Amino acid sequence: MRNPASGPRHERSIVEPLTEPRTRAAPLLRAEGIERTYRLPRTSLFGPRAVRRALQGVDLVLHDGGSLGVVGESGSGKSTLVRILLGLDRATAGEVSYRDRSVAPGRPSSLRWFRREAQIVFQDPLSSLDPRMTIDAIVREPLICLGVEEDHRQRVTEVLDAVGIDPSWGTRYPHQFSGGQQQRIAIARAIAPRPKILVGDEPVSALDVSVRVQILDLLRRLADEYQLSLVLVSHDLGVVRYLCEDVIVLHEGRIAERGRTVDVFRSPTQPYTRELLDAVPRIRSTPT
Numbered sequence: 001m002r003n004p005a006s007g008p009r010h011e012r013s014i015v016e017p018l019t020e021p022r023t024r025a026a027p028l029l030r031a032e033g034i035e036r037t038y039r040l041p042r043t044s045l046f047g048p049r050a051v052r053r054a055l056q057g058v059d060l061v062l063h064d065g066g067s068l069g070v071v072g073e074s075g076s077g078k079s080t081l082v083r084i085l086l087g088l089d090r091a092t093a094g095e096v097s098y099r100d101r102s103v104a105p106g107r108p109s110s111l112r113w114f115r116r117e118a119q120i121v122f123q124d125p126l127s128s129l130d131p132r133m134t135i136d137a138i139v140r141e142p143l144i145c146l147g148v149e150e151d152h153r154q155r156v157t158e159v160l161d162a163v164g165i166d167p168s169w170g171t172r173y174p175h176q177f178s179g180g181q182q183q184r185i186a187i188a189r190a191i192a193p194r195p196k197i198l199v200g201d202e203p204v205s206a207l208d209v210s211v212r213v214q215i216l217d218l219l220r221r222l223a224d225e226y227q228l229s230l231v232l233v234s235h236d237l238g239v240v241r242y243l244c245e246d247v248i249v250l251h252e253g254r255i256a257e258r259g260r261t262v263d264v265f266r267s268p269t270q271p272y273t274r275e276l277l278d279a280v281p282r283i284r285s286t287p288t
Contacts, residue, residue, distance in 0.1 A: 028229050029062040029085065029118075029197060033094035036080050036253075054080045056253045058094070062197065067223065067230040069244030069261060071237060071276065076250040078233045082201055085231065086118055087111050098197075116146050119190035123202035125182035129174040129189075135160070136170030139189045146193050159188040162225070163218060180211035187218065191226060198223070199231045204239060216243055237280055241265055249273050 036055040043050065055077045062068050070078050083089035085096055087103045096103040103114055119142070122128040129138055139156045142148075148155075157167040163184040174182055183203065190198060200219065204212040220243060223230055234240050240247055240261065247264050249257040249272065257270045268274045 028064040034058040035093040037092045067244045069240030069247040070233045072250035077253040118197040119195040120199040121203045125186045163188045198228045
């Protein structure tokens with residue numbers, strides 16, 4: 001029986017850019033003028049409550065079959081933007097639309113249609129998997145909750161095999177797997193209902209370096225095979241360059257720079273982007 005934990009050795013660096021972008025298609029997900037403010041606790045009995053602006057006038061477009069990276073330092077608004085894009089949080093101003101249909105928080109049933117179209121993979125795979133459920137039940141859960149009408153057992157087998165997990169291990173529990181395997185299971189759960197958009201919120205930052213490339217290669221392959229559009233949030237610029245065709249750089253809730261990933265990383269036009277790139281560790285070669 002093959003060992004799902006083992007995979008082909010990858011000698012390629014994760015900073016290698018995506019060299020074969022897919023053909024650009026019509027806009028799939030659009031955000032226009034997104035703003036998000038939070039009222040902070042009072043610091044004075046009579047003074048007004050302070051307001052924190054997490055996002056200010058953010059616009060973005062994700063094309064069908066495209067891949068978009070969102071980068072920025074901690075506190076730049078990346079996670080807030082993801083929650084709004086997925087309809088998990090309401091923007092103070094602006095609008096998110098999927099195929100020209102509004103996406104906004106409401107009753108759970110009101111966004112069930114969108115949950116089938118967009119799924120997310122979180123940073124820490126173990127905390128995102130219910131420890132009381134078997135792997136088979138975890139992957140099957142979105143099929144049941146979203147009312148997917150197909151053979152659930154067959155679909156679970158298909159996606160587990162697609163991510164490199166032996167389907168016969170479906171009776172096991174999350175703690176019986178390594179971190180890389182747990183993230184593969186989380187990815188299988190995300191693609192089970194056949195979404196069009198897959199969002200990764202720092203999907204490899206909690207993994208060993210040797211496993212990161214395998215997971216990134218898996219995401220790239222699945223995007224091609226399942227025709228997924230990707231949104232990748234990461235502080236790791238090498239990961240974004242490896243997987244994403246386009247990138248936006250967030251700074252203090254605003255888009256500091258945007259464009260094709262290769263162009264932005266090769267010739268950044270904004271000082272903040274240059275600072276991010278200069279902060280990436282580099283190994284200097286020593287003469288022998």
